[in-house]
Amino acid sequence: MTAAPPPGAGTGAAEVPGAVEDPGGVEVPADVEHPGGGALAAGLAPRPGSEPGRAAGPERGPVERLDGLLGRPVSMRALALLRVLVGPLAALHLWSVAGEAHRAASGAATFTEPYASWYPVLSPQAQAAVLTAGALAALALAVGWHSRPAAVATFAAVAYHLGLSTTHVHNNRAFLAVVLAGLAVGPCGRELSVDSWRRRRRGRPPRPTNAPGWPLWLLRFEASALYGASGLSKLVDPDWFGGTVTWLRAVHHRGELAASPLPGWLLDVLVDRDFHTYAAKVVVLTELFVAVGLWWPPVRRAAVWVAVAFHVAIQLSASVEVFSYLAIAALVIWATPSVRDRVLVIDPTAARHRRLAAAVRALDWLARFRVVPGRRGDPLRVHDRDGTTVTGGPALVLVLSRLPLTAWPALPALLAPPVRRSRRSRRPGPAGPMDPVDPVGGTGRSAGDAA
Amino acid sequence: MALVVVVQLAFVARGYRSDHAELGWQMFPEASTWRADIVRVTADGRHLPVDRGWDGYRWSALVTGRGLGRPDVRHHADAGLDSQLAFLGAALDWVADHTPRDDETLYLQATVTAWHNDDAPTVEVMRSAEREEAR
Numbered sequence: 197m198t199a200a201p202p203p204g205a206g207t208g209a210a211e212v213p214g215a216v217e218d219p220g221g222v223e224v225p226a227d228v229e230h231p232g233g234g235a236l237a238a239g240l241a242p243r244p245g246s247e248p249g250r251a252a253g254p255e256r257g258p259v260e261r262l263d264g265l266l267g268r269p270v271s272m273r274a275l276a277l278l279r280v281l282v283g284p285l286a287a288l289h290l291w292s293v294a295g296e297a298h299r300a301a302s303g304a305a306t307f308t309e310p311y312a313s314w315y316p317v318l319s320p321q322a323q324a325a326v327l328t329a330g331a332l333a334a335l336a337l338a339v340g341w342h343s344r345p346a347a348v349a350t351f352a353a354v355a356y357h358l359g360l361s362t363t364h365v366h367n368n369r370a371f372l373a374v375v376l377a378g379l380a381v382g383p384c385g386r387e388l389s390v391d392s393w394r395r396r397r398r399g400r401p402p403r404p405t406n407a408p409g410w411p412l413w414l415l416r417f418e419a420s421a422l423y424g425a426s427g428l429s430k431l432v433d434p435d436w437f438g439g440t441v442t443w444l445r446a447v448h449h450r451g452e453l454a455a456s457p458l459p460g461w462l463l464d465v466l467v468d469r470d471f472h473t474y475a476a477k478v479v480v481l482t483e484l485f486v487a488v489g490l491w492w493p494p495v496r497r498a499a500v501w502v503a504v505a506f507h508v509a510i511q512l513s514a515s516v517e518v519f520s521y522l523a524i525a526a527l528v529i530w531a532t533p534s535v536r537d538r539v540l541v542i543d544p545t546a547a548r549h550r551r552l553a554a555a556v557r558a559l560d561w562l563a564r565f566r567v568v569p570g571r572r573g574d575p576l577r578v579h580d581r582d583g584t585t586v587t588g589g590p591a592l593v594l595v596l597s598r599l600p601l602t603a604w605p606a607l608p609a610l611l612a613p614p615v616r617r618s619r620r621s622r623r624p625g626p627a628g629p630m631d632p633v634d635p636v637g638g639t640g641r642s643a644g645d646a647a
Numbered sequence: 648m649a650l651v652v653v654v655q656l657a658f659v660a661r662g663y664r665s666d667h668a669e670l671g672w673q674m675f676p677e678a679s680t681w682r683a684d685i686v687r688v689t690a691d692g693r694h695l696p697v698d699r700g701w702d703g704y705r706w707s708a709l710v711t712g713r714g715l716g717r718p719d720v721r722h723h724a725d726a727g728l729d730s731q732l733a734f735l736g737a738a739l740d741w742v743a744d745h746t747p748r749d750d751e752t753l754y755l756q757a758t759v760t761a762w763h764n765d766d767a768p769t770v771e772v773m774r775s776a777e778r779e780e781a782r
């Protein structure tokens with residue numbers, strides 16, 4: 197595979213004849229194509245709003261810089277996708293606890309321990325009604341119908357239930373409340389939503405999909421705090437780091453393991469004390485790696501990949517309600533918050549290319565790509581945001597590694613030598629127009645983004 | 648945002664001292680287990696196991712969740728022993744407060760055997776507050 201540098205890489209749209217500008221940071225339908233033969237140029241055209249870059253200015257103090265970081269407009273696409281994914285999980289959770297309240301309403305009172313004597317403890321019937329309303333709000337959140345009020349109502353229902361009793365609080369539920377709080381304070385309903393659809397139908401202009409990034413950074417902080425605190429608590433506990441805890445858990449569940457379809461040799465390994473001496477360290481270091489790696493652009497994709505595997509393992513080995521799905525869904529917040537900054541150029545006469553284009557339109561939930569028609573007979577081509585052009589198989593791998601549903605199996609393929617060799621970089625300079633905006637995660641060049 | 652960061656870090660630090668470690672994100676903290684024999688201690692000194700039921704009450708109906716419904720069975724302490732025993736203590740008080748038909752129980756008492764990870768078992772006696780109804 198060869199990497200063909202695009203003509204005019206790093207130049208602005210105005211300098212490239214036939215350049216097609218994206219609608220610019222506002223809602224871009226996933227099936228937008230850029231006809232007119234300006235494929236390469238379209239791929240390189242900086243889009244107003246989505247990539248404001250790093251303004252050079254006078255020296256600023258740390259507080260001013262932090263303020264600028266928090267207020268810098270970035271794409272809220274990840275927040276919108278998180279809303280879609282978390283809504284059903286919140287609905288499931290609230291439906292479940294509403295069922296418990298319904299059962300309590302029909303029987304005798306059971307033990308609870310409110311956090312405060314002044315906390316408003318409604319009757320079980322009223323609690324069931326509030327939680328059911330919260331579940332409905334969560335469904336509205338998922339589809340983006342009155343997104344902000346729905347997010348606030350869903351958060352309020354989840355938080356109210358947690359406050360009712362210490363016995364209601366589990367880490368997974370608390371994290372759900374935290375994520376919902378992040379959605380409630382951020383503009384999560386301007387894309388992928390009924391709200392935006394209704395706005396279009398009424399002929400009103402779309403609301404800006406870029407907004408100050410602080411809700412996103414806040415969620416990133418909370419997500420990494422989750423992994424970091426969990427890993428740290430295990431690191432400082434000799435029983436955990438030494439393997440006693442995981443070994444005992446396996447021993448306590450020996451009967452269930454034996455009844456599972458696991459092969460005998462694996463069962464022997466799982467209850468072997470020496471195995472856990474090493475396995476526990478892997479678990480602890482995995483959590484710490486994810487906590488730190490998500491912030492560090494060069495390893496962010498690896499951290500995302502490891503986190504997904506980690507949560508799948510947890511889901512298979514423990515009962516954690518909706519936590520595994522929630523934590524995996526929350527990984528979308530680590531995608532670089534700029535949209536349509538990669539161009540997928542297809543040969544419109546090739547059936548395989550058209551199929552891929554259709555798949556990208558359907559699965560590009562984070563709006564990573566613009567799909568444009570190229571010349572007949574050209575290989576598949578991706579112009580990355582850093583000026584790199586990749587063709588053929590490596591381009592396919594690159595595309596799949598950036599789609600949420602296919603990223604996990606595709607990411608390891610990025611390490612394959614042909615794919616690595618194919619990424620011939622054309623770097624426009626330290627602050628070029630193609631730099632993605634990820635003020636927290638760096639510019640994201642070459643490996644700086646998660647998706 | 649700075650406030651949220653500080654508060655979150657404070658919760659993480661608090662998690663090392665508090666029973667329930669809310670927002671402390673201490674996942675799967677222990678492999679500890681526990682069991683308890685719970686009795687009603689009457690004003691005249693009798694010890695009556697709660698699993699027999701009394702005055703129309705049953706422990707397993709009054710206390711559900713967090714593994715508290717069958718304390719006589721050895722359970723995993725999901726969120727750690729400190730958290731589990733704090734729940735048990737609160738449950739003893741709650742039952743003492745929410746069984747108005749019972750006019751003979753002075754307090755509830757749990758004899759708890761706890762296994763912190765692979766340490767030797769420890770035995771602890773926990774009591775509810777004394778009840779006015781039996782005085």
